[in-house]
């Protein structure tokens with residue numbers, strides 16, 4: 271039997287627009303050994319403009335780990351001085367964010383049209399969901415499971431050969447707006463399914479036996495916002511009574527350990543859990559769909575970036591699930607498969623993934639906190655995948 275699984279994957283995405291330029295901004299990776307180091311970063315975060323990339327917030331930093339964060343140009347000197355004075359080992363992952371962002375936003379030269387090898391804006395993805403369903407009626411059907419806070423339709427693609435009582439696997443993308451590689455993965459998955467069905471045995475058998483529910487972008491409002499206003503926006507775009515801060519972290523908004531470990535009750539935080547469980551129209555629509563199809567859905571995967579991690583339940587607690595042994599076996603096979611298949615991925619996304627994986631390799635297992643329960647699967651020297659139980663993405 272397939273077990274529920276949460277997959278977090280790959281790479282840093284990038285961008286343009288909205289008057290943002292990122293000139294001179296840097297991304298640091300800091301080695302954190304003890305509580306003193308954590309306090310140094312906590313103080314830095316309270317006095318300078320730090321955007322945490324890993325983990326998601328200052329509250330989730332653990333001893334014996336590495337912390338990645340983005341720093342505004344005007345705060346660079348302060349941050350570097352503080353890190354030096356307190357003897358925190360660190361490196362600069364990105365020395366000028368502008369270059370990375372602009373290199374990634376190469377779709378500027380492409381007037382219109384969908385591409386599987388570029389990042390697509392929402393209107394293009396929306397049109398693609400219609401087109402791919404129309405062109406593959408025997409394998410794909412499209413439905414709308416709800417609307418976003420700003421009124422956009424949330425599309426779901428059902429991918430599989432028609433059949434009765436088929437078990438289903440649910441895969442979503444685009445929870446966190448700035449993680450552009452995630453929606454790109456969902457589109458690529460659908461393309462590979464239709465491209466290889468009937469010619470490759472494994473995918474043909476999978477689509478004959480299972481239905482795959484593919485949700486290309488859940489947090490559409492946020493995704494649109496990253497293309498038009500703020501490249502590193504993460505949350506939804508909902509407003510909250512009593513606060514001028516916008517948005518909720520959609521994957522901390524479910525009615526499962528709601529707002530306990532790793533979530534914030536402050537509407538201004540990136541990990542804000544929302545005023546109530548399923549307060550967001552997007553998460554409510556998704557949860558309703560899952561509840562209505564519980565008898566057929568056997569596995570659930572949610573695709574995120576930054577980090578090379580496979581994270582599985584429970585994400586809201588460090589305790590192990592009852593089917594932990596089964597999950598370990600499943601994840602072992604999955605990580606091995608990912609590593610051996612990685613070189614088949616397309617460029618230019620592949621180059622970002624490889625770069626990010628190479629960076630990840632600098633974080634050896636021995637530095638990871640025991641509580642995170644990580645297993646590193648690294649048979650290839652340049653690639654390492656961590657399998658973790660903790661909330662990370």
Ligand SMILES: [Zn+2]
Nearest residue numbers: 446574575663
């Ligand atoms: Zn995420």
